Amino acid sequence: MKYLQIPGSDLKVSNIVMGCMRINGLDAPARENLIRTAMEAGVNMFDHADIYGGGECEELFAEAVQMNSSVREKMVLQSKCGIRNGYYDFSREHILKSVDGILKRLHTDYLDILLLHRPDALMEPEEVAEALQTLFDAGKVRYFGVSNQNPAQIELLQRAFGQKFLFNQLQMSVVHSPLVDSGMAVNMHIDQSVDRTGSTLEYCRLNNITIQAWSPFQKGFFEGPFLGDLEKYAELNRKCEELAEKYGVTPTGIAVAWLTRHPANIQVVLGTTRLSRMLEGCAGSEIPLTREEWYGLYKAAGNMVP
Numbered sequence: 001m002k003y004l005q006i007p008g009s010d011l012k013v014s015n016i017v018m019g020c021m022r023i024n025g026l027d028a029p030a031r032e033n034l035i036r037t038a039m040e041a042g043v044n045m046f047d048h049a050d051i052y053g054g055g056e057c058e059e060l061f062a063e064a065v066q067m068n069s070s071v072r073e074k075m076v077l078q079s080k081c082g083i084r085n086g087y088y089d090f091s092r093e094h095i096l097k098s099v100d101g102i103l104k105r106l107h108t109d110y111l112d113i114l115l116l117h118r119p120d121a122l123m124e125p126e127e128v129a130e131a132l133q134t135l136f137d138a139g140k141v142r143y144f145g146v147s148n149q150n151p152a153q154i155e156l157l158q159r160a161f162g163q164k165f166l167f168n169q170l171q172m173s174v175v176h177s178p179l180v181d182s183g184m185a186v187n188m189h190i191d192q193s194v195d196r197t198g199s200t201l202e203y204c205r206l207n208n209i210t211i212q213a214w215s216p217f218q219k220g221f222f223e224g225p226f227l228g229d230l231e232k233y234a235e236l237n238r239k240c241e242e243l244a245e246k247y248g249v250t251p252t253g254i255a256v257a258w259l260t261r262h263p264a265n266i267q268v269v270l271g272t273t274r275l276s277r278m279l280e281g282c283a284g285s286e287i288p289l290t291r292e293e294w295y296g297l298y299k300a301a302g303n304m305v306p
């Protein structure tokens with residue numbers, strides 16, 4: 001397992017993160033087993049959100065690990081707030097209330113990282129900054145980050161907030177790759193040249209903001225995994241099998257490796273609820289794909305290298 005020292009912090013985190021959005025689909029013993037297996041494989045970071053399972057996922061997680069101070073010290077806990085039922089809310093009141101709920105459900109008195117889940121079009125940077133500073137001063141949150149934000153949105157918040165945002169969690173996989181697509185087609189008259197992200201990946205690299213890739217196996221917006229989809233992704237699946245054999249892993253490991261091979265030191269947030277897939281994903285933590293292999297997977301996914 002590869003670990004990343006996060007710039008501007010004392011956080012040393014695995015580049016594979018266990019995403020906890022789906023853990024309410026498991027029974028208690030399976031949940032315990034999955035978390036234990038991830039930790040034994042070297043995962044030390046867990047991703048939550050106040051909305052996962054309507055809060056149930058955080059509660060079930062705390063129960064599964066029998067949260068106490070010695071368990072707590074062994075893990076880096078991240079959660080998110082800002083999404084409500086059908087709208088986004090970065091108001092001071094909502095942020096503070098949400099974090100109190102998260103801490104209660106996780107049976108802890110501090111979060112290592114709080115992410116602002118999705119940009120609130122009505123955000124007031126000074127109000128957000130005040131809320132985050134209050135959480136920091138109270139010892140409730142150690143570090144902050146954002147999710148699904150572009151550079152200008154980050155800068156807008158950053159200008160008001162004295163502390164650096166350390167993370168940006170975004171959807172990214174070999175089949176969902178706007179973060180790298182347009183950078184390969186600058187100034188061309190093709191669709192790929194349209195910059196859908198505002199050069200977010202380059203901005204994050206320039207500013208030492210660690211990118212976390214969510215839904216590493218999903219096509220579209222939760223439309224199911226691309227691995228095994230031979231109708232739409234036959235060539236990609238074939239390529240993953242071929243490289244899996246070369247590196248002694250499974251295609252799941254190769255899908256993860258496509259992300260971890262990127263020099264931006266991307267963290268991959270695995271959402272699997274299966275022990276076997278968790279281990280297969282962890283095996284992709286540091287596979288040294290060659291440039292030819294990385295681009296080969298990208299093209300096999302239907303992307304163009306102009």
Ligand SMILES: NC(=O)c1ccc[n+]([C@@H]2O[C@H](COP(=O)([O-])OP(=O)(O)OC[C@H]3O[C@@H](n4cnc5c(N)ncnc54)[C@H](OP(=O)(O)O)[C@@H]3O)[C@@H](O)[C@H]2O)c1
Pocket residue numbers: 018019020021022047048117147148169170213214215216217218224225227228269270271272273274277
């Ligand atoms: N910041 C955000 O806006 C945002 C949005 C979404 C998610 N997230 C975070 O990212 C994490 C990961 O998201 P995700 O769960 O969508 O990611 P994912 O790991 O891409 O998808 C996991 C799902 O795909 C299934 N799956 C994966 N590979 C498969 C295969 N080869 N065959 C059949 N099924 C397969 C899994 O089934 P099994 O359980 O059976 O393996 C599971 O249901 C979440 O837990 C959450 O922490 C963040």
